[in-house]
Amino acid sequence: MKQFKILFIAILFIPIISSAQKKKPATSQNISTPARPKLVVGIVVDQMRWDYLYRYANRYGTGGFNRLLREGFTCENTQIPYVPTVTAAGHSGIYTGSVPAIHGIAGNDFIIQKTGKSMYCTEDSTVQTVGSTSTAGEMSPRNLLASTITDELKLATNFKSKVIGIALKDRGGILPAGHAADAAYWFDDKTGNWITSTFYMKELPIWVNTFNSQKFAEKYLKQDWNTLYPLDTYLQSTADNTPYEGKMKGETAPVFPHFTSKFLNGSYGAIRNTPYGNSISLDFAKETIANEQMGKHDQTDFLALSLSSTDYVGHQYGVNAVETEDTYLRLDKDLADFLSYLDLTVGKGEYTVFLSADHGAAHNRQFLMDHNIPAxxxxxxxxxxxxxxxxxxxxxxxxxxxxxxxxxxxxxxxxxxxxxxxxxxxxxxxxxxxxxxxxxxxxxxxxxxxxxxxxxxxxxxxxxxxxxxxxxxxxxxxxPGYFQGIAETGTTHGTWNPYDTHIPLVFMGWGIKQGSLNRPTSMADIAPTLAALLHIQEPSGNIGLPIEEVLKK
Structure with missing residues (x-):
């Protein structure tokens, strides 16, 4: 009888012991770091209207824009929530999740109202150029008043993540990379080199000098620029020679072929106005990933890449030119090659990529007027x-x-x-x-x-x-249809209208669903969506919301 009582009491205590074991405090051995991709790649296509995703879709291959749409998640109604719609404000908005009222980049140039001094968005007289004797490197992100998603990644990983920005335009490389970046690189017209500033480093890495020594800009320009396909197949464009298009310096008409080799006269700036500017940017991006071992570290790395030539081409030739169509067809091939490179080096499904734009572009006003559309x-x-x-x-x-x-x-x-x-x-x-x-x-x-x-x-x-x-x-x-200026050719941007504010937004890769969304989303939603994906804090000036439909649960 005594043994039975002891056994009965022991049985009563079993649930209590079990419950106590379940409530045991967590230790470092049973807590794991949130799962994250090995690499995030942000691609901002300068001046890319949303409709360019579809206008040339039947001519795109399977591995570029169409792959992003097929395998990724596209937000079809993404709008810029402010004016003016310009490059510096756009790149800042994407990466801060904010607007000029808060992040402070009120334009490519703006006026300090108290003093009347004109300020370029990334100018910084306290730093010097690294990689050239020009003044093109006297730049930094100090005018940006809020943190970026790239800054927040650095903070979340105790600065172990590697963050690098790349663009032909200084502002396109500097502002997305943020304040705590390991590096930002941009193109120097004088030398044809990729350069930086002393804000980031005292001298260029050996691998950057090696890349520069190969004179890629010169090699591209010596190829001249002809259409990728037969001229008569460019059915989404106006005739090759129209009064709506601007000419390259030294040309008598804006027609193919463009003999870019003639422009090698002590400056390499002409590459900006050709598709080759995008090609060399992606070449340099691949070299950056390889030499900086991005996607190979214990923590997530972030490459902020802006493709600037689409903006230069658009400004010169306009929305409907053969040159614009050819630029996007070539970019599609370059993107396909770049995504394949990421598959091979980082691993398919191991990286996250998003593609968006800093602003759109208007149709040439005379083109609209000639078709009885107000402008x-x-x-x-x-x-x-x-x-x-x-x-x-x-x-x-x-x-x-x-x-x-x-x-x-x-x-x-x-x-x-x-x-x-x-x-x-x-x-x-x-x-x-x-x-x-x-x-x-x-x-x-x-x-x-x-x-x-x-x-x-x-x-x-x-x-x-x-x-x-x-x-x-x-x-x-x-x-609607009006913009400021005196030029009769090409196009511009900066207004509140959908042609300037409706931008593409496509996510693909690790943690991303496949699908599409037509409800309104904002440029400011990109950064908090990335923050949710990475399980990190939103940028300090963020006003956007995560796009929940994009993310896998």
Whole structure:
């Protein structure tokens, strides 16, 4: 009987012991680091309109854009949530998950409102060029006021992740790589070399010098530029020679072949205006991955790659030129080769890639007008002169407006303060004048933007784009089809319209579903989506939301 009681008591305690074992505190032996890809590659195609994914789709191969769409997840309605839509703001927006009002990159160039000083987005007089005797390397990310997703990856891994930015344009390499990057490289027209600044290092790595010594830019330009396929197969483009296209320097007409070998006259800058600028960028990206062993470390690495030549070609030739179609057909082949390279070196399914754009582009205004579609040029230069003359009569001071840069009225605030002028009266005079000008839809005093009688979508964009210290105090919104300038050829961007704000966004690889999405998403959603994928904190100025549909559970 006594033995039975002991056995009964022991049985009663079994669940308690078992429960205690289950509640044992976790130790380092039973906690694992969140699963992450070996490498993240961000690809920003400068000036890529969303419709370029499909406009030439029947001519793309299977391994480039079509592979991304087939194997990846495409967000079909991704919009830029601010104005002005320009390169520096776009790259900053993608990688910070934020807008100019917060991250501070209010344009490619902007005016420090307090002093009236013009500032280039990445200029930094405290650093020197590395890799050239030119001044092209006097750049850094110091003007960027928020952290990037690349910065957050460095912070999350105690700076063990390797982060590198690459672009022909300094701003396209520097801003995405962030403040804590191991390196950012950009192209030097003077030497044809990839260079950097002392912000990152004192001298170029040996492998970069070796790459530069092979003179790839010269080799590409000596090939000249002819169409990839027979000219008569470019059915999505206008004729080869139209009045809508700009000519290369020294050419008599904007037609194929373009004899780029003639432009090797002490500068390699002509490569920017050809598809070869994208090719050399991807060549250098592959060399970077190999020599920096990206994707081979214990922690996730990040390559921020921007392809700039699409922007230069678009500006010169426009949306509908054979040159633009050929550039995208060539880029498709280069992307296919690059993705295959990642498959072989990092491993298929072991890396995550996303492709997006910093902005789109408008159709050439004369092209639209010739097809009875509303469009026009807004002569900002002439209007600025006339408006300053009007203000001088009213307020007895010259040049009260410094510029219309970024479609904003940038006042001479230093002079206005010194002369104790009535800024409210000056702004009202400007708004009244501008709203009477052809092509202007609205002129908005930014202090009253929230209560202005304009559509909410436009109101949000101009508020998001207004940085009090770096933006003009009046935002000019043009009518659809209008943009600022004097050029009759090519195209530009910078406005609120869908042709400038609707951008591609495709994810593919590790942690990514296959599929598509048509609900509205934002450029600002890219960084928090990556943060969710990597299980790291969002950037410090982030206002976007993760696109949950993209991610595998």
């Amino acid at each position: 026009g040029l807004w002569g900002g230069g002439t209007i600025l002169k006339d408006l300053n003359a009007l203000l001088q009569k009213q307020f007895n001071q010259p040049k009260l407006i410094l510029s219309f840069n970024n479609y904003q009225v940038n006042f001479n605030n230093k002079l206005i303060k010194e002369k104790n002028l009535d800024i409210d009266a000056i702004k009202k005079a400007c708004v009244d004048y501008l709203q009477d000008q052809d092509g202007v839809a609205y002129a908005i005093d930014m202090e009253n933007a929230a209560v202005s009688p304009i559509p909410d979508a436009l109101k949000t964009r101009i508020i998001n784009g207004y940085n009090r210290e770096r933006s003009g105090e009046i935002q000019i919104l043009l009518k």
